Amino acid sequence: MDIQQIRNFIALSKELHFWRTASMMNITQSALSRQIQAMEEELGVSLFERNKRNVSLTPSGIFLKEKWSVILEDLDHVHTCASKISKGETGHIRIAHPDSISSSIIPHFMGTLGERHPEITVELVQLLYKNIEESLQDHKLDMAFTRQLSKLPGICSHMISRQPVALFVPESSDLSRPEDITGAALKEQTFILPVAERQSRFYFFVQEIMESYGVVPRACYFSDFGSSLLGLVSRGLGMAILPGGFVHHGFPGVRAIEMPFHSELYICWRADEKSPSIMNATKVLSELFPVTDAH
Structure with missing residues (x-):
């Protein structure tokens, strides 16, 4: 037997009427009768009690209806999941x-x-x-x-995207506007920098920015994680050059000053x-x- 034959059996077990079931499953009544008879012969059990007026399930038919219904639901679920995976859903x-x-x-x-x-x-x-x-x-x-x-x-x-870069400074800093960012002003500051040994693209980018101001940055703290840098800035332990997206993090005690540079994403x-x-x-x-x- 195949899955469609089992589906036809389940449908008949619910309708208990050969003609209505055959119409619903788009097959002829004689074809449905042959399928049920073939299933009974293959299984060696009687599935339905039939007379001229009524169709009813036998105990074996009731048992198979319950078990096969669960199996078909699981199978339908598996098929649905496979289809969703194929479609990327x-x-x-x-x-x-x-x-x-x-x-x-x-x-x-x-x-x-x-x-x-x-x-x-x-x-x-x-x-x-x-x-x-x-x-x-x-x-x-x-x-x-x-x-x-x-x-x-x-x-x-x-x-x-190309995102602006900002200088993040403690709120107590004298620097507050873009025009305040000069080589002379930066030489007096302590910075929190990316880790040199990892030689990330952003590390070299920060170095290029500092070189454009003619500054060799003085630093005591190093990290490649922006939130760590901002935490140190908020404690007044230095200032950091970071992508401007960090302004959305809302660190207290930190001011962001936009710089004339951009970082690619x-x-x-x-x-x-x-x-x-x-x-x-x-x-x-x-x-x-x-x-x-x-x-």
Whole structure:
């Protein structure tokens, strides 16, 4: 017997009428009768009691109706899930992102993705850039927002925005306006800098900014995590150059002063990606933030 024959049996067990069941299942009454007879012969049991006026289930028929109904519901659920996976309507995506977009781009992206594909689940993580590239290659990550263009083979990098950079200073600082940021003023300050040994793109970017002012920054504290830097700034332990997106974090005791520089933001994923849910996510992202450059 096959699944359709079992479905026909379930339908007949509910209707208890051969003609109505045959019409409902789009087969002839004689074909339905032959199917039921073949099932009874294969199973070696009687499924229905029949007479000229009534059709009723036998005890074996009642038992199989209960069991097969559950199995068919489970099977239908499995088929539905498989269809959703194929269409990218469901799945699990792991996305890395810098702290600077935690209160801006990430909520916007997650909200829109959730509206369009509510059954896709997302795991958000924050990693160092070196670990991001390795995790993408090893399939431990599916997508990543980064401040650095990936040049690894097999990794796509699309620039989705250029964001302003700001100097974050304690509220007690004498610096309060863009015109206050001069080489002479910066030489007198203590900075909190990215870690030099990791040689991230943003580390070199900060160095380039300082060089443009003719300043060799003096620093006692180092971190590659923006929230840590801002926490130190709020305690008056120095100032930091960070992407302007950190203004949305609302750290108390911190003032942001926009600088005449911009930092690129890229989205990266595997070039050979086949997951429909990940491709749906990249489609949503490209609609929200049209690609301005691709590699």
